[in-house]
Amino acid sequence: MNKPVLGLLLGAVLGAFDGLTALISAPETAPQIMGIVIGSTAKGLVVGAIVGWYASRVRSLGKGLLVGLIVAAFFAFLIALAPNPDGSHYWVEIMVPGSIVGLIVGYATQKFGRVRSPVQG
Amino acid sequence: MTRLSDQAVARLRDVVAWPELPPERYEVRRLLGRGGMGAVYAAFDRRLGREVAVKVSNAPSAAGDLEARLRQESRVLARLEHPGIVPVHDAGELDDGRWYYVMKLVRGQTLGEHVPSLRGEAPVLSVFERAAETVAFAHAAGIVHRDLKPSNIMMGSFGEVLVLDWGVAKILGTPPPGEVPTDVAGPTPGDGTASGTRIGTPGFMAPEQQRGDASTAGPAADVYSLGALLYWMFTGRPAPPTADEATLGLAALPDAPSRRLRAIVRKCLAESPADRYPDAGALVQDLARYRAGLAVRAHRESPLERAGRIVDRYRAFILLILAYLLMRALFAWSQRL
Numbered sequence: 001m002n003k004p005v006l007g008l009l010l011g012a013v014l015g016a017f018d019g020l021t022a023l024i025s026a027p028e029t030a031p032q033i034m035g036i037v038i039g040s041t042a043k044g045l046v047v048g049a050i051v052g053w054y055a056s057r058v059r060s061l062g063k064g065l066l067v068g069l070i071v072a073a074f075f076a077f078l079i080a081l082a083p084n085p086d087g088s089h090y091w092v093e094i095m096v097p098g099s100i101v102g103l104i105v106g107y108a109t110q111k112f113g114r115v116r117s118p119v120q121g
Numbered sequence: 122m123t124r125l126s127d128q129a130v131a132r133l134r135d136v137v138a139w140p141e142l143p144p145e146r147y148e149v150r151r152l153l154g155r156g157g158m159g160a161v162y163a164a165f166d167r168r169l170g171r172e173v174a175v176k177v178s179n180a181p182s183a184a185g186d187l188e189a190r191l192r193q194e195s196r197v198l199a200r201l202e203h204p205g206i207v208p209v210h211d212a213g214e215l216d217d218g219r220w221y222y223v224m225k226l227v228r229g230q231t232l233g234e235h236v237p238s239l240r241g242e243a244p245v246l247s248v249f250e251r252a253a254e255t256v257a258f259a260h261a262a263g264i265v266h267r268d269l270k271p272s273n274i275m276m277g278s279f280g281e282v283l284v285l286d287w288g289v290a291k292i293l294g295t296p297p298p299g300e301v302p303t304d305v306a307g308p309t310p311g312d313g314t315a316s317g318t319r320i321g322t323p324g325f326m327a328p329e330q331q332r333g334d335a336s337t338a339g340p341a342a343d344v345y346s347l348g349a350l351l352y353w354m355f356t357g358r359p360a361p362p363t364a365d366e367a368t369l370g371l372a373a374l375p376d377a378p379s380r381r382l383r384a385i386v387r388k389c390l391a392e393s394p395a396d397r398y399p400d401a402g403a404l405v406q407d408l409a410r411y412r413a414g415l416a417v418r419a420h421r422e423s424p425l426e427r428a429g430r431i432v433d434r435y436r437a438f439i440l441l442i443l444a445y446l447l448m449r450a451l452f453a454w455s456q457r458l
Contacts, residue, residue, distance in 0.1 A: 025452035093452050100445040107441055 006113035007052020007105055008045055014101045015044020025093055043075045043098070048105050055109035064110035065103055072102020140177040140215055147175065147223070158190055158288045159219075163226055166210075173210060177221040188220040194288045195222035197264055205255030205284055227283055232274035236354055242378055245354045250408055251282035253347050257401035259284075260340040263293040267338060269346035270325040271353060289320045293339065324359025325349045328392055341394035344404055348389020348397075355386075364390035381411055381430075384420035 001009075019040030022029045029036060051068045058064070076098030080091050125133070139149045139162065148165040150172070155161075159178040166173045178191040195212045202208070212222035232248070239245050252274050256266060266273075267289045275283040320338075321330040327345035330338050349360035352369065355378060361368050364387050371383045378386070385407055391397045398404040398418075407417045414434030416422060422430065432439060 021449045021453075025449060025456055027456070097445055097448050097452075100441065100448060104438070104441045104445065107438055111438070 001113055003056040003109045003113035003115060004049060004052035007048035007050075007055065007109045009048070010105050010108055011044035011046070011048020011051070011101075012041050013044070014104060015041040015047075018044070018097055018101055021097070026090065039079060043079060044101065044105075047072045047075055047102055048109075051102065051105045052109045052113070055106075055113070056115055059110070059115075061107070061110045064106040066106070068102040068104075068106020068109075069099055070102075072105070073099040076102075140175070140219065140221060141217075142175060142215070142221065143213070147173070149175070156286075156288075158187060158194075164223070166223070172226045173223050174207075174226040175221055175223050177215070178219045180219070188214075188218070190288055191220040191222065193292075194290065195220070197287045197290045197292065198222075198224065201259055201262060201264065201287075203255055203258045205251060205258070205282055206287075207283055207285060227275050227277055227285075229275055229277040229281075229283075231272050232276065232350075232354075233271040235276040236271070236357075239354070241376055242382065245351075246382075246408065246412070248276070248282055249347075249351050249354060250405065252284055252350070253401050253405050253408065255282070255284045256343050256347060257405045259290075260343065260400040260402060265291045265293060265338065265340055266343050266346070267291055267320050267330070268322060268326075269343055269350055270322045271350065274350070291338070321346070325353075327394070328362075329394060339394065340400035341397045343401055344389050344397045344399075345391075345394075347401060347404060348386050352386055352390065360390055364392070380426075381417050381420045381422070385411060385417060388419035 016037055019037035020033070022036050023033060047068070050071050051064070054067045055064050073095060076095045079098075080089055080094040083089055138160075139152075142149060142164060146166065146168055148167060150163045150165055153161045153163050153174060157179075159176055162175045162177065164173055164175045165171075176191065176194075178187045192212075195209055198206060198209045199212075207224045207227055210223045210225070212220070214220055232252075235248070236245075239248065252269075256269065259266060264287075266284065266287060268286060269284070273284065273286045275285055277283060321327070321342075323331070325346045327338060327342035330342055348364075352358070352360045352371070355371060355374060355376075366372065366383065366387065369383070369387065369390075371378055371386065372380075377383075385404070388407075389397055389404060398407065403418075407419060411417050414430060416427070416430070
């Protein structure tokens with residue numbers, strides 16, 4: 001499996017799982033859980049694709065972790081921007097775990113997955 | 122009349138014995154070393170303007186086996202184009218019938234001189250693996266070295282690892298020259314290379330070579346020598362005749378190699394060639410598996426060992442997932458307060 005595909009898969013799985021955990025960490029969101037899971041999976045896919053693509057070009061664990069963290073934190077921030085019905089925001093609840101998911105994807109794509117070998121002309 | 126000192130006489134004797142290489146091409150500058158088969162000189166290549174090493178066979182023997190061996194060595198080296206093998210530039214015959222060949226002059230240290238500066242498993246393995254890869258390349262080309270030992274491994278000044286002295290190498294499938302009882306590989310001062318059909322160096326040669334069965338020694342004999350070399354790199358001692366865990370004593374070392382690496386050494390040093398890795402390529406593969414944190418062929422691990430190895434291999438990944446789960450659990454717990 002090459003690195004971008006690994007990033008996509010891992011991002012989607014972790015994103016879906018992250019969305020589902022809302023049932024435990026914020027039970028009041030249960031009625032919107034489908035939307036949360038879909039949104040979180042889509043976020044995971046985008047983050048995974050970007051981080052996986054980066055890992056296929058740059059071989060550096062430190063840089064991979066940093067890119068994973070920044071990209072995931074940015075997308076988590078976009079999601080956390082949407083206010084709750086009472087006007088509050090789940091900044092910490094969304095951004096901290098979301099950023100850790102980015103670190104996981106960043107680490108995994110640097111350590112595992114194949115780099116596509118250059119085609120010889 | 123002025124009396125010459127013993128030193129001056131010895132130097133003159135050396136100079137007189139210098140080979141008469143084609144003067145328009147080479148200028149012999151100094152003696153680098155002398156062994157059972159021949160001597161190695163530093164010479165200047167006038168045509169290319171560089172220093173080279175020239176190996177010249179000792180005085181011609183009646184049977185011509187010295188020349189045959191040196192010819193074979195130069196051909197073996199020419200056949201093995203690898204960064205771990207000294208390249209041969211030229212070869213020829215002197216007017217007195219002796220064979221010579223010209224190779225790159227290697228500047229650096231022997232493994233024996235370099236090993237004390239290596240601390241811990243990783244640097245030792247890094248050097249050892251490069252030597253083993255060179256031998257694996259030779260095995261793939263159908264050539265067995267048969268005399269691997271610390272003085273035959275050289276560390277170049279840029280960190281390159283070179284396997285030297287292919288003088289007793291055997292091309293698989295062809296009878297090596299002078300394999301009939303002879304003293305062509307006779308004792309080399311200081312390195313203890315055994316003579317005749319008992320080719321190799323005590324402490325580094327395989328049991329089948331010890332028994333004087335050099336003609337049947339195949340790639341597994343080099344695997345034994347590589348195992349002895351790795352053992353020596355860890356302990357500073359030649360390998361004992363029995364390769365069990367207690368006799369080897371690797372576990373008792375202050376920087377003891379891991380259980381799996383000890384098993385690799387033991388497999389190399391097995392009494393029977395059938396119990397060793399079939400060739401250096403298989404050894405290199407197992408070492409790569411070891412470094413990657415995968416199971417090795419030399420060691421059958423228990424479920425607990427396997428779990429420990431997997432946790433060790435994926436430690437950072439597992440820690441990140443645990444951090445994520447901990448974070449989620451903390452949020453859930455704070456929600457219930």
